Every structure is written in C-alpha cells, then in structure tokens.
Amino acid sequence: MTYVSPPPEARSRGWYKRNEIAVTPFLFLIPAVLFFAIYVIIPIGQSFWISFHEWDGLGDKTWVGTANYERLLFDDRKFTTSFWNNIKWLVLYLLAIPGGLFIALFLNQTVTGIRLYKSLFFFPFVISQVVVGLVFSWFYLPREGLLNAILAVFGAGPVNILGDPSTATYGIIAAGLWPQTAYCMILYLTGLNAVDPEQVEAARLDGAKGWRMLWYVILPQLRPATFIAFVVTIIGALRSFDLISVMTNGGPFGSTRVLSFYMFEESLSEFGFRMGYGAAIAVVLFFIMLGFIVYFLWSMWRDEKGAR
Amino acid sequence: MFPTPIAKTSRSWQITYQSILPLALIMWLLPLLAVALFSIKPDSDFSTGNYWGWPSSFEGFTNYGKVFLESNMPRYLLNSLLITIPTVVGAVALSCMAGFALGVYRFKGNLLIFFMFIAGNFVPFQILMVPVRDLTIGMNLYDTKTGLVLFHIAFQTGFCTLFMRNFIRALPFPLIEAARVEGVAEWRIFWYVVLPLMKPALAALAVLIFTFIWNDYFWAVVLTQGPDAQPVTAGITEFNSQYRAAYHLMSAGSIVAALPPVAMFFLMQKHFIAGLTLGAVK
Numbered sequence: 001m002t003y004v005s006p007p008p009e010a011r012s013r014g015w016y017k018r019n020e021i022a023v024t025p026f027l028f029l030i031p032a033v034l035f036f037a038i039y040v041i042i043p044i045g046q047s048f049w050i051s052f053h054e055w056d057g058l059g060d061k062t063w064v065g066t067a068n069y070e071r072l073l074f075d076d077r078k079f080t081t082s083f084w085n086n087i088k089w090l091v092l093y094l095l096a097i098p099g100g101l102f103i104a105l106f107l108n109q110t111v112t113g114i115r116l117y118k119s120l121f122f123f124p125f126v127i128s129q130v131v132v133g134l135v136f137s138w139f140y141l142p143r144e145g146l147l148n149a150i151l152a153v154f155g156a157g158p159v160n161i162l163g164d165p166s167t168a169t170y171g172i173i174a175a176g177l178w179p180q181t182a183y184c185m186i187l188y189l190t191g192l193n194a195v196d197p198e199q200v201e202a203a204r205l206d207g208a209k210g211w212r213m214l215w216y217v218i219l220p221q222l223r224p225a226t227f228i229a230f231v232v233t234i235i236g237a238l239r240s241f242d243l244i245s246v247m248t249n250g251g252p253f254g255s256t257r258v259l260s261f262y263m264f265e266e267s268l269s270e271f272g273f274r275m276g277y278g279a280a281i282a283v284v285l286f287f288i289m290l291g292f293i294v295y296f297l298w299s300m301w302r303d304e305k306g307a308r
Numbered sequence: 309m310f311p312t313p314i315a316k317t318s319r320s321w322q323i324t325y326q327s328i329l330p331l332a333l334i335m336w337l338l339p340l341l342a343v344a345l346f347s348i349k350p351d352s353d354f355s356t357g358n359y360w361g362w363p364s365s366f367e368g369f370t371n372y373g374k375v376f377l378e379s380n381m382p383r384y385l386l387n388s389l390l391i392t393i394p395t396v397v398g399a400v401a402l403s404c405m406a407g408f409a410l411g412v413y414r415f416k417g418n419l420l421i422f423f424m425f426i427a428g429n430f431v432p433f434q435i436l437m438v439p440v441r442d443l444t445i446g447m448n449l450y451d452t453k454t455g456l457v458l459f460h461i462a463f464q465t466g467f468c469t470l471f472m473r474n475f476i477r478a479l480p481f482p483l484i485e486a487a488r489v490e491g492v493a494e495w496r497i498f499w500y501v502v503l504p505l506m507k508p509a510l511a512a513l514a515v516l517i518f519t520f521i522w523n524d525y526f527w528a529v530v531l532t533q534g535p536d537a538q539p540v541t542a543g544i545t546e547f548n549s550q551y552r553a554a555y556h557l558m559s560a561g562s563i564v565a566a567l568p569p570v571a572m573f574f575l576m577q578k579h580f581i582a583g584l585t586l587g588a589v590k
Contacts, residue, residue, distance in 0.1 A: 024494040025409035029421065032406035032465050039462030040428040043439035050438055057442065109314045111326065119577060120333055124340070126573040128523030130541045131566040134548070134558070138346070139339040144359050144555065146342040178339075183584070190585035192310065200310050218310050225588040231430075238432050242525040246545070260434045264530075267438055275438045282435040293430045297423055304419065 044286070051279035056272055068280035078254055079281070082262040085169050086238065086288070089258060092173045093180060093237035097229045100184025101222075105214075107185070108192045118189060125182040133246030136175035137162060162248055165255035172243050172256055180236055184229040191225030192218075227299065234292050238285065259285040347371055347559035354555055371560040379550060380535045381561060384543030388568070391453050391460070391539050392521045396514050398461035399468050403513070404506065406465070407472025408498050412484060422473060429466030436463075437530055444531055451533045459531065460521050468513055471586060475509040476502060512583030515576045519569040540565045 016023060051068055053061035072079050107118055124132065139146050142160040151159065161171035195218060203217045219226070241260045244250065250257045250265060257265070259281055267278030314325055334341065345360075348368035358364060375381050410422050440459055441450070449455030479502065487497045528542040535543065544565045551557040573580050 020494050021413070022415070025413040025415055025418075028405040028409035028498070032402040032425075032469060033421065035402060035458075035462040036425065036428060036465050038443075039440060039459055040431070040436060040466065041424065043436040043443070044431065046439035046442075047435045057438075105311055106332070108309070108311065109325070111314055111329075117329060117333060119574065121336055122581075123337065123570070123573075126519060126569050127340075127566045128525065128541050128569070130523070130525045130544060131562045134544070134562050135339045135343050138555065138559070139342060144354070146338065146360065149360050186581060187585055187588045190581065190588045194589040195310060197309060213310065225585075228585075228588050235430060235432075241434075242541075245525070245529075260432060263434045264437070264526075268530075279435075279438050282432070282437065285432050286435045289430065289432045293427055296430060297427060300426065301419075301423065 047279045047282055047286075050276055051283050053276040055275040057267075057275045058273075061276070064276065068277050069284075071277070072280055072284065078257060078262060079259075081254060082257040082259045082281075083284075085256065085258045086285075088169060089173060089176075089237040089240055090234065092170070093176065093233050094230075096177050096180035096184045096233050097226065099177065099181040100186075100229060101188050103181065103185045104188035104192055108189060118186075122182045122186050125179040125186070127179070129176075129179070129242035130246050132175055132179055133172075133243045136171070136178070136243075137247045140171055163252055165252050168248055168252060168256045172240075172247050175247065176236070176240060176243050180233060183232060187225045187229050188222060191222040195221050231292075231296050235289075238289055238292075259288075343559045343562060346555050347563055349556050351554070351556060367556065368560075371556050372564070374557055375547075375560045375564050379547055379561070380543060381540070381547060381564060383535050384538060384540040384547075385564070385568075387453060387535075387537060387543070388522055388539035388541075391456050392518055394457045395460040395464065395521045396517045398457070399464040399517055400510060400513050402461065402465045403468030403472045404503070404510070405498075406469045407476050408502055410469065410473040411476030411479075412481075412502070422469075425466045425469045428463075429470065433463065433526065441530055450531065451537050453532075453537050456527060456531050456537070456539075459527060460524070464517055464520065468517065471513055471583070472506070472509060474586065475506065479505055508579065508582065511576065511579040512586075515572055515580045516583040518572055519580075522569045 050061065052063060052065060054064050054068075055061040103121060107114065107121060127135075138144070140161045142148060142158050142163065147161070148158045151157070159167070161167045199217060199221070200213070203213055208217060239260060240258055241264065244256055244258060244261045245264075248256045250261055263278045263281040263285065266274045266281060314322055345363070348366055348371065349358075349363045350365050350367040350370075353359070353361075353364055356364075406425070410418055444450050444455040444459070447455070449458070483501060483505075484497055487501050492501075522539070523541060524539070525541040528539050532538045532542065535546070538546075544561055547561045548558050551561070
C-alpha cells in the first residue's frame with residue numbers, strides 16, 4: 001500500500017474552488033429565491049392563516065376558525081354573484097382563442113403593409129387595461145357613446161349597457177376580450193409561421209381544403225400556441241380586476257363583482273377593513289385557480305421530462 | 309402556407325381582400341379612434357351635442373397642453389417611469405442569475421425550484437394582497453415607489469426566470485464546457501460567455517416587463533395612495549374625477565397615459581413579440 005498524497009494544487013485551492021460547480025448555482029439562485037419567497041410564496045401561506053381570523057389590518061387578529069368560509073358559502077349573496085360572474089368570465093373569455101385564430105388566419109398573408117396591419121391589430125394588448133376600460137365605458141355611454149350612435153343609424157334604440165345589471169358584466173367581458181383576442185392572435189400568427197409548408201402542400205395534393213385542412217393539418221401543429229393561449233386566457237379571466245374597477249366599480253347594484261374585485265372591496269372597504277374575510281375570498285379564488293395551475297404544471301412537467 | 313396565399317387566388321378575391329383589410333382594421337380600432345377624435349375636439353362640441361361630427365375647431369394642442377400643464381399628469385408619468393425602470397432592471401438581473409443557475413447546472417431540486425417560480429407566476433395575485441400590504445406597511449414603505457418596486461421585482465422574477473431558463477437551456481452547452489476545460493471560473497462563464505449570448509432575451513424581457521409594470525393598476529391602488537407615489541394608471545382616475553364629464557380632456561389624458569408602452573412596442577416590436585410568443589412554437 002502506498003499512500004498517495006493529494007496533488008499540492010488541490011490542497012492549496014480553497015473550499016470554494018474545489019466545490020465551485022456545486023456551489024455556484026445556489027449563489028446565483030439566492031437573490032431571486034429570497035425575493036420570491038418573501039413576496040410570493042410565504043404570503044400565500046399567510047393568506048391561508050389570516051383567512052381563519054377576523055382582522056382589521058391594524059389590531060390583533062381574532063381566531064374565528066372556519067366562520068369566514070361558512071359565511072361565504074352559505075350566507076353571502078355578494079359572494080354568490082361574484083362566483084357566477086367569475087364563471088361567466090372564464091367561459092366567455094375563452095372566445096378570445098377562436099377569435100384570435102380567426103384574425104390570425106385572416107392576416108396570415110403577404111401583401112404590402114401587412115406587417116403594419118398585424119401590429120395595429122395587436123395594438124390593444126399594449127394599452128393598459130385601465131385605458132381599455134375607460135375607452136370602452138365611453139364607447140358604451142348612452143348619450144355620447146359611439147355604440148349608440150351606430151345603433152341609431154340602424155334604427156335600434158339607445159342601450160345603456162353598463163347601467164343595466166343584466167348586461168353590464170357582458171359589456172365588461174367584451175372590453176376584456178378586445179386585448180385578449182389580440183394576444184391570442186399574435187400567438188397564432190407566430191404559430192402559423194412555423195407550420196410545416198411541406199405538410200400543407202402534401203395535404204393539398206390529397207385534396208384537403210378549408211375547414212378540413214384547418215382541423216386535421218393546421219390545428220394539430222398549432223397545439224403549443226393553443227396551450228399558451230389557453231393558459232394566458234384563463235389566468236387573465238381570473239385576474240380581471242382593472243376593467244371592473246374602472247368601468248363599473250362593481251355596480252350597478254353589485255352585479256359586476258367578481259371574486260378578485262369583491263376580495264379587494266372587502267379587505268379595504270370603507271366600512272372598516274375586513275382582511276380576514278378578504279383573505280378567505282382570495283383563498284377560494286386560489287383554489288379555483290389551483291385546478292388550472294396543476295394542469296398547466298403537469299403539462300409543462302411532461303414536456304420537461306420528455307426533453308431529457 | 310395556410311391559408312392559401314393571396315397571390316395564388318382569383319383576381320376578384322385579391323381585390324376584395326385588399327379592401328376588407330383597412331375596413332377591418334378601422335372596425336377593430338373603432339373605440340380607440342373614437343377616443344382619439346374626442347381628444348382633439350373643443351369643449352363646445354360636447355355642449356352642442358356634436359359628438360361624432362367633424363370637430364368644429366382643432367383643439368388638440370389646447371387639450372393636450374392642459375393635460376401636461378394644468379394637472380398632476382406629468383407627476384404621475386414621472387412616478388410611472390421611476391417605478392417601471394428600476395423594476396425592469398431588478399427583475400431582469402435577478403432572473404438572469406436564477407435562469408443561469410437553473411439552465412446550466414444539474415443539481416437536486418433544480419426542477420422543483422423552477423416549478424416553484426412557474427407556479428408562483430400563475431397564482432391569482434389577490435391572494436398575496438393582504439400579506440404584501442401588511443409587509444410593506446411594516447417596512448415603512450407604504451405609499452412609496454420603493455415599496456411598489458420591491459414587490460414588482462419579486463413577482464416578475466417568476467415569469468422572467470421561466471423565460472431566461474428556457475432561453476439559456478437552448479444555448480449550445482459545449483460552449484460552457486469548453487470554457488470550463490479552459491479553467492474559466494463559473495461566474496466568469498456567466499459574465500463573459502452566457503450573458504453576451506442572452507442579449508435578445510434581455511431585450512425581449514425588458515420591453516415585456518416595461519409594458520406589464522407600466523400597465524399595472526391593482527398593486528398601484530393596493531400599495532400607494534396619492535400623487536407622491538402613484539403611477540399614471542392609478543393617477544388617471546384622479547385626473548378623471550378632476551375633469552368629470554370633460555370628455556375631451558379625459559380622452560387626451562388617457563391617450564397620454566397609454567402612450568409610453570405603445571411607443572416601446574413599436575420601437576422594439578421584434579423583441580416584444582419574440583418574448584410574448586415564447587413557447588408558442590416548438
């Protein structure tokens with residue numbers, strides 16, 4: 001047995017040098033993980049905790065167990081309205097996907113100036129939702145609004161979309177669909193760009209045309225774009241807050257509230273802050289979202305595994 | 309190419325297409341064009357009920373001048389800028405480093421941390437509202453730009469890390485290995501090898517985050533209160549209550565508030581769209 005001493009340069013190198021490859025990733029991760037943990041991950045847990053309390057945001061928290069949730073689920077008409085409005089948002093917002101696909105197909109041509117057309121069609125997405133909300137609330141105005149001016153040309157009576165509880169939510173969703181459709185359009189335009197031209201030609205030789213071509217040849221190749229469009233649309237629908245706040249502020253008669261807006265209203269309401277109750281609403285919203293999050297993550301996880 | 313290229317179709321359809329195109333665009337942007345028209349009209353047009361006719365006089369300069377000289381608008385715009393730019397720098401810096409760590413190294417928990425960033429990014433941010441507001445008040449940062457910036461950096465880091473990590477993943481790995489064989493220190497590999505290759509990703513993220521943060525409204529109303537710290541999205545509501553029913557001024561104000569991200573988009577269009585459609589093509 002001969003004892004082999006470690007090579008001198010390895011001894012003289014510091015601990016960091018020897019473990020460089022193992023340590024570096026953690027050093028690089030620390031700032032991001034720290035920020036993310038403090039502002040995102042830990043607050044999720046805290047919200048759960050707060051939702052079991054009654055709290056005005058200043059004094060001590062009082063433990064009330066599941067009282068907040070019981071009130072929410074069995075004894076709160078505002079919550080029920082908000083919940084069903086959220087469902088309406090979710091379902092109708094998905095129209096942005098076929099809408100975006102339709103516009104993308106319309107614009108996927110090479111004529112002069114088409115690039116400018118594409119950017120101008122995309123334009124609504126770049127504007128803040130606050131401005132979109134303002135623009136649409138003026139568009140809907142019963143007296144000054146352009147919508148009624150157009151309806152008048154066709155002889156249809158003036159409508160007050162945002163003033164009528166039965167139409168207000170749909171009016172806001174329509175405003176939200178405007179930028180969201182633009183977003184889906186740009187996703188599909190990029191997707192269409194990458195469609196394999198040989199497959200399209202081959203299908204054409206086989207006599208595929210129009211709808212059948214779209215359904216059997218094009219759409220399968222657009223799957224990644226559709227997935228992302230789906231993700232961003234669902235998230236957008238559940239996050240809807242700006243438009244409601246700007247266009248109707250929850251009214252008329254509370255008919256346009258959604259969970260995210262109701263939560264804000266309860267937590268910072270003018271009749272005293274009800275943080276515990278607000279947190280409980282946020283938790284419910286979180287659980288609605290969780291179903292989707294799990295599905296999204298699962299799909300992405302599958303792709304990651306496949307990539308290895 | 310699908311649908312059939314217009315050049316290969318009949319002459320009549322070509323003409324139809326060319327004429328539908330501008331019409332469709334006008335229809336699509338109609339609500340916006342209406343606001344643009346309002347913003348150059350004189351006050352008197354609204355009292356006489358001339359909403360949609362030709363403006364009786366061109367008052368664009370007066371209206372926009374009022375927005376800039378007789379309201380808090382310039383202040384809100386400056387606030388927006390002072391919130392947006394540090395956030396862009398901070399979020400891009402943090403996510404570059406995190407993306408590098410997650411994209412280049414293999415270690416236990418890599419995918420787990422990565423998925424934590426993705427998941428946090430999908431969370432409805434209302435669930436963060438109460439604790440984050442409390443935390444910000446606790447740090448004495450309520451109603452300050454710093455408070456808003458810190459939160460935005462943290463939240464945007466989720467999306468940015470997802471973006472950066474996937475981008476770095478697609479870089480040629482042998483390049484990094486070659487540098488290692490040469491004995492280059494890891495942080496130098498990051499700085500001199502990886503970072504220069506990431507320029508397109510940096511540009512794309514910077515414009516995207518600029519737009520997202522400029523357009524944020526929810527956190528602006530949760531974490532700030534007055535003209536000292538509020539960005540323009542929140543300020544516009546105050547502006548509108550100041551000029552209630554003065555549609556020409558409110559329209560001009562909205563257009564001013566919306567303009568910076570629009571300018572950013574048209575200047576950096578290629579990067580913007582590359583960032584937004586990341587993953588839309590495999």
